[in-house]
Amino acid sequence: MKELYIKQKVFSLSGKFTVKDQQGNDVYFVEGSFMRVPKTFSIHNNTGSEVALITKKVFSFLPKFMVEVDGREVLTIKKEFSFFKARYTIDAAGIEVNGNWWDMNFEVYQHGEVVGKVSKEWFTWGDSYKVQVWNEEMETIILALVIAIDCVKADQAAASSVVSN
Template identity: 80%
Template structure:
């Protein structure tokens, strides 16, 4: 079992941040595309090889995000049509998210077995998450899932703040 920590910088326009392990060593680097269409987040290992890619679909009635790990599309996060509260669904073969993923407190299951847990750390400057990876073969997917959900939340926040003007 491995614990990883994601701490994003609040005022980073480019969306660059690192994922650290328990000894505070860098494990992954995440870089977002700034002012680029489509919006993407690239996740790289310590050798700077891309191991995952998150892409926001450009021409879609409702927002949709694709997550690729090692060149294979593993999951899709899409907004569902609703009148009151924003609702999203996660589509992935054998992967299920249980808990309050909007508030970043959830478990990730594969075929009914818990393979990881995520919880948001409160009272921190910027968003900070603890990612507990139980099945280390799914480590990259877990990191990509957390970054993708955070990207969806940031996109929703930006859309609602633009709508209020």
């Protein structure tokens, strides 16, 4: 099993942060597009190669985020139409998310087998997540999934604050 730690900076406008391993070494670098359309988050490994890309679809009635890993689309997170509470679905071939993914406490399954677990770290400055990966072939997909869900949550929070003002 491999453990990764994601810690986002609270006051970072550019959306840059690193993903660390158990020893505190930087293993992935994440960079968001600031003030660009479409909004994207690019994930690079420690050699600088892009391993995943998260893109918010621009011309969509309801918010939709696509996740590409190694150049192929692996999952989509989209908002469903509802009157009272925001509901999102995750569409991915062979991948399921069970648990409370909105609160960042969930397990990731591939074809019924647990391949990873995500938990939010409490009492930290900014959003911090512990990502446990049992199947290392799924490492990039699980990492991209966590960052995409966090991006959806931030987008929802921004939309809510605009509506409430």
